[in-house]
Amino acid sequence: MRVFKIAAVSAAAVMVLAACGEAPDEEAETTSDTETTADAGADGEDATGGDTGEETAVAGGEDNSDFKACMVSDAGGFDDQSFNQGAYSGLLAAEESLGITKAEAESNSDAEFGPNIDAMVQQGCNYVIGVGFLLEDAIQAAAEANPDTNFGLLDSGFQDADFAPVELENGKPILFNTSEAAFLAGYLAAGMTETDKVATYGGLPIPSVQIFMDGFSDGVDAYNEDNGSAVELLGWDKEAQNGSFANTFDDQSQGASLGEQFISQGADIIMPVAGPVGLGTASVAEGTDTKLIWVDSDGFLTTEYGDLILTSVLKDMGPAVEATIKEGxxxxFTNEPYVGTLENEGVSLAPFHDFDAEVPQELKDKIAEYQEQIVSGELVVESPNAP
Incomplete structure (x- = not known):
């Protein structure tokens, strides 16, 4: 069954994308003469044990230290080499380029989301960003209770008790149509496998994870259709929206277990969509012929397993976060959603790094052709999980 289509963008899609924010400037001005001082009594832990460290930076060209931007992580922390870390880089960039005050709280579990967000509000933050779909309830509750504070939410919009979408005057969704870049990764994987089996799995069955898997599946299907091949995708059935999940974003042993399972079934390219859990997969892939496709950040640069990373499906979260802080x-500030796409470079496919010479030029050219079709709207990568 063909699970992607080539067509003009529908009128509804045009309306949605027309309402989306512009692409962030990836070359935002930064300065080298940054003075950082800690506010008295700011560093420490809140009642939940989450880090609520606060710093003030004065950039060489700007001083907006009266504006405080704050961030609350999902489980995994800001050094997870993936999702949280990518978002946090935007807060750090804004601190340097805009001279704002920043504060952050690391969540060790879901139970800490609400208290950590409340801690940021109590510290007088002008703008509080929640990192990840799982913070939706806590961010929405805080936004409704604190109308004078602005909030951002990565990877999710807001919804009512019946799961219908709602708009909050002081809540900004920061979303990414990663299915577009994941399509390219799936096509690459299908073109590079030597066993005719590739695999993917997620951390949790949530839209911001499944959208990667949807696009990856479509890319594999496109390769098969173009080349009369029969590359098999393990771990995800797009049509049924059913597949393999670690049910965690921080237990690397689950990544190791799933990696061993896929390798034993013959998969030689695996795309974990599970943050640090993917490091467990990398650990069991070492010493085998298995390659990985990383997500969110460039795994070649952010992990210790660069020699295994074929490419990465990138969410350019840092510039998106920095741009929304600059709005504030x-x-x-507006509640208009930002949606990262291939067209505005909010999502992309990372370089092939050590594997560049191994990727045939014909395959590179075909991937570039598909990227052009997606950007132009000629090819629409469909996903029920798309923003």
Whole structure:
């Protein structure tokens, strides 16, 4: 069954994308003369044990230290080499380029989301960003209870008790259509496998995870259709929206277990969509012929397993976060969603790094052709999990 289509963008899609924010400037001005001082009594832990460290930076060209931008992580922390770390880089960049004050709280479990967000509000944050779909309830509750504070939410919109979408005047969704870049990764994987089996799995069965898996599946199908091949995808059935999940974003042993399972079934390219859990897969892939495709950040640069990373499906979260903070600094905050796409470079496929010479030029050219079709709207990568 063909699970992607080539067509003009529908009128509904045009309306949605027209309402989306512009691409962030990836070359935002930064300065080298940054003075950092800790506010008295700011560093420490809240009642939940989450880190609520606070710092003030004065950039060489700007001083917006009266504006405080704050961030609350999902489980895994800001050094997870993946999702949280990518988002946090935007807060750090804004601190340097805009001269804002920042504060952050690391969550060790779901139970800490609400208290950590409340801690940020109590610290007088002008803008509080929740990192990840799982923080939706806590961010929405805080936004409704604190109308004078602005909130951002990565990877999710807001919804009512019946799961219908709602708009909050002080809540900004920061979303990424990663199915587009994951399509390219799936096509690459299908073109590079030597066993005709590739695999993917997720951390949790949530839209921001499944959208990667949807696009990856479509890319494999496109390769098979173009080349009369029969590459098999393990771990995800797009049509049924059913597949393999670690049910965690921080237990690397689950990643190791799933990796061993896929390798034993013959998969030689695996895409974990599970943050640090993917490091467990990398640990069991070492010493085998198995390659990995990383997600969110460039795994070649952010992990210790660069020699295994064929490419990465990137969410350019840092510039998106920095851009929304700048909106607040400029007094131009809106609740208009930002949606990262291939067209605005909010999502992309990372370089092939050590594997560049191994990827045939014909395959590179075909991937570039598909990227152009997606950007132009000629090819629409469909996903029920798309923003």
């Amino acid at each position: 600094v400029d007094g131009a």
